[in-house]
Amino acid sequence: MARPRQFNTDEALEQAMQVFWAKGYEATSLHDLIGAMGISKSSFYDTFGSKHELFLATIDRYNETVSSCSVSRAIDAAPSPRAGIECIFRGVVECMTKDGDKRGCYVSNCASEVAWHDEAAAGRIAEGIECMETSFHRAVRQGQEQGEIGKDKDPRALARFLTGALNGLLVMAKAHSNPRALQDMVRVTLDTLD
Amino acid sequence: MARPRQFNTDEALEQAMQVFWAKGYEATSLHDLIGAMGISKSSFYDTFGSKHELFLATIDRYNETVSSCSVSRAIDAAPSPRAGIECIFRGVVECMTKDGDKRGCYVSNCASEVAWHDEAAAGRIAEGIECMETSFHRAVRQGQEQGEIGKDKDPRALARFLTGALNGLLVMAKAHSNPRALQDMVRVTLDTLD
DNA sequence: TTGTTACTGGACCATGTGGTCCATAACGAA
DNA sequence: TTCGTTATGGACCACATGGTCCAGTAACAA
Numbered sequence: 001m002a003r004p005r006q007f008n009t010d011e012a013l014e015q016a017m018q019v020f021w022a023k024g025y026e027a028t029s030l031h032d033l034i035g036a037m038g039i040s041k042s043s044f045y046d047t048f049g050s051k052h053e054l055f056l057a058t059i060d061r062y063n064e065t066v067s068s069c070s071v072s073r074a075i076d077a078a079p080s081p082r083a084g085i086e087c088i089f090r091g092v093v094e095c096m097t098k099d100g101d102k103r104g105c106y107v108s109n110c111a112s113e114v115a116w117h118d119e120a121a122a123g124r125i126a127e128g129i130e131c132m133e134t135s136f137h138r139a140v141r142q143g144q145e146q147g148e149i150g151k152d153k154d155p156r157a158l159a160r161f162l163t164g165a166l167n168g169l170l171v172m173a174k175a176h177s178n179p180r181a182l183q184d185m186v187r188v189t190l191d192t193l194d
Numbered sequence: 195m196a197r198p199r200q201f202n203t204d205e206a207l208e209q210a211m212q213v214f215w216a217k218g219y220e221a222t223s224l225h226d227l228i229g230a231m232g233i234s235k236s237s238f239y240d241t242f243g244s245k246h247e248l249f250l251a252t253i254d255r256y257n258e259t260v261s262s263c264s265v266s267r268a269i270d271a272a273p274s275p276r277a278g279i280e281c282i283f284r285g286v287v288e289c290m291t292k293d294g295d296k297r298g299c300y301v302s303n304c305a306s307e308v309a310w311h312d313e314a315a316a317g318r319i320a321e322g323i324e325c326m327e328t329s330f331h332r333a334v335r336q337g338q339e340q341g342e343i344g345k346d347k348d349p350r351a352l353a354r355f356l357t358g359a360l361n362g363l364l365v366m367a368k369a370h371s372n373p374r375a376l377q378d379m380v381r382v383t384l385d386t387l388d
Numbered sequence: 389t390t391g392t393t394a395c396t397g398g399a400c401c402a403t404g405t406g407g408t409c410c411a412t413a414a415c416g417a418a
Numbered sequence: 419t420t421c422g423t424t425a426t427g428g429a430c431c432a433c434a435t436g437g438t439c440c441a442g443t444a445a446c447a448a
Contacts, residue, residue, distance in 0.1 A: 006415090006424065024307055026220035030406060040426050041407085051406065102310040108365055112306035113218055115368040116296040125369040133375070153382075160366075160375045161382035168362025171302055172354075174309040175319040181327070181354045188347075188355035192386055198446075200394060224436060234396045235437085245436065 009047060010061075012037040016048075017058035021106045024113050025055055052120075059124040062106045067128045071135035081143035082193060085136070085162065089169065089186045096173035097182065104170040107132075112171075129163060136162045140193075149193045158192070165189045203241060204255075206231040210242075211252035215300045218307050219249055246314075253318040256300045261322045265329035275337035276387060279330070279356065283363065283380045290367035291376065298364040301326075306365075323357060330356045334387075343387045352386070359383045 015036040019028050030051060034044050048054040074091070075084030096102055103109070107128035115122045137159035143149035149158075165185075173182055209230040213222050224245060228238050242248040268285070269278030290296055297303070301322035309316045331353035337343035343352075363383075367376055 023311075024220060026218060027311075029404075031404080040428095042409085042427075043425060045407070046425085104306075107369075109306055111365050111369040112298075112303055117217075117221075122369060126371070129366065129369045154378070157378035157382050160378040164362035164366045164376075164379040164383075165359055166362065167365040168358035168360065171305050171361040171365060172323065172358045175301075175305040175316060175323045177320070182358075184348070184351035184354040185358040188351050188386055189358075192382055198394085200445085223434075225434080234398095236397080236439085237395055239437070240395085 007039055007043070012039055012047075013054075013057055013061050016054055017061055017106065020055060020058055021103050021109065024109065026113070056120055056124060059107065059110060059121060059128065063124065063128045063131060067107055067131050071132055072138070075135065075139045080146060080148060081139040082146075082148040085139055085143070085193065086190055089166065089189060092166065092169055092173065093179060093182045093186055096170070097177065097179040102174060104174060105167070108167045108170050111167075129167075132166070133159050133163045136160075143193070153193075161192065162189070201233055201237070206233055206241075207248075207251055207255050210248055211255055211300065214249060214252055215297050215303065218303065220307070250314055250318060253301065253304060253315060253322065257318065257322045257325060261301055261325050265326055266332070269329065269333045274340060274342060275333040276340075276342040279333055279337070279387065280384055283360065283383060286360065286363055286367065287373060287376045287380055290364070291371065291373040296368060298368060299361070302361045302364050305361075323361075326360070327353050327357045330354075337387070347387075355386065356383070 015038070016033055019032050019036045023032065028051075030041070030044070033051070033054065034041055037044070039047075044054075048057065071088060074088045075081055078084035078087050096104070107125055110121060111125050111129070115125050137155055140149055140153070140155040140158045140162075144151050144153070144155060169182060169185055169189075172185060176182065209232070210227055213226050213230045217226065222245075224235070224238070227245070227248065228235055231238070233241070238248075242251065265282060268282045269275055272278035272281050290298070301319055304315060305319050305323065309319050331349055334343055334347070334349040334352045334356075338345050338347070338349060359379075363376060363379055366379060370376065
């Protein structure tokens with residue numbers, strides 16, 4: 001063995017994800033990527049193989065680090081499971097209307113853009129979606145145990161519904177800058193938990 | 195005056211929309227477009243100005259011909275407003291799981307891909323979304339008058355919710371090929387109408 | 389027949405595309 | 419010091435990109 005790796009692969013992957021997230025897969029060029037990653041073209045191909053392989057890797061990374069945590073973490077941080085769910089939806093509305101960050105959810109964006117052209121990506125995207133569902137499922141069951149979510153509801157169905165509603169909210173928010181429409185949507189969504 | 199127009203502008207626009215719909219804006223090249231439209235590059239630029247102007251025109255066209263009709267039409271064709279709403283959601287599930295047409299909704303795809311980079315497009319996309327909302331709003335009010343949708347609900351909020359839920363369903367369906375998840379989502383969505 | 393117009397195909401443009409290759413440099417371990 | 423490895427920058431590739439321009443052709447109205 002000689003000379004250990006210099007640049008941080010994870011960090012480069014993170015930067016690449018940010019670019020894909022901000023611009024979309026097709027609209028992102030190699031130039032954009034190596035610029036953001038801070039590595040040379042040669043290193044790029046040596047380490048990540050191709051633009052497409054890199055892309056797949058970023059979805060994996062998102063699933064492992066962002067997706068699997070963000071929903072779960074929000075729920076764990078909140079005073080109760082139901083409050084956690086509410087917090088997620090209201091947080092999305094706030095984030096998408098107030099500041100400039102309208103990127104939405106990476107896996108949701110990928111689903112819209114590439115999921116049905118790109119089999120390899122589709123599998124990973126499905127994993128990401130299922131991961132959200134699982135987090136919601138856990139929250140719903142906990143909420144039901146604590147009596148703040150109707151016990152007559154099917155927790156799996158509710159989790160799937162919440163996952164879909166969240167994705168829908170993100171799409172709406174990208175077009176519709178009117179916060180009232182988003183707030184209305186969230187209100188009705190959250191009412192289903194009663 | 196001499197020689198009237200030969201190729202049908204509307205038809206060409208329709209074809210262009212189909213390509214953008216199938217591939218997305220960025221992934222569509224001029225080559226793709228003029229091939230599908232069946233016109234020469236020269237005519238393309240003479241008539242439509244640029245790829246981007248053409249794109250905007252396709253969104254307008256979608257709003258005028260597809261979007262404004264599809265939801266309204268489904269509702270009008272159904273035996274009752276509520277049945278119409280149900281029909282739309284179940285239709286999406288069937289369409290996205292059974293046959294190969296996973297393109298989803300044009301305006302929804304555009305919202306995800308370009309809405310927040312592209313101001314000009316965003317306005318038109320917002321119009322499209324509002325159009326869906328309006329159709330749902332009408333259906334909800336009619337359903338309430340006929341007693342099949344809870345009269346205690348705010349029809350505007352419900353319409354916005356349904357619009358969001360539909361968009362969410364489309365995103366889910368692109369990734370998730372599992373029909374049960376989609377059916378679950380639809381069931382909970384439709385339960386809000388009670 | 390003539391004039392006007394709609395349209396085409398192809399040449400041409402600069403630049404960008406994803407991708408390969410390689411000589412060279414930096415560096416750490418043996 | 420030597421050797422193996424990691425990295426770089428730049429040359430190079432073929433082709434695609436969106437876009438312009440124009441000579442030529444086809445069709446119709448007057």
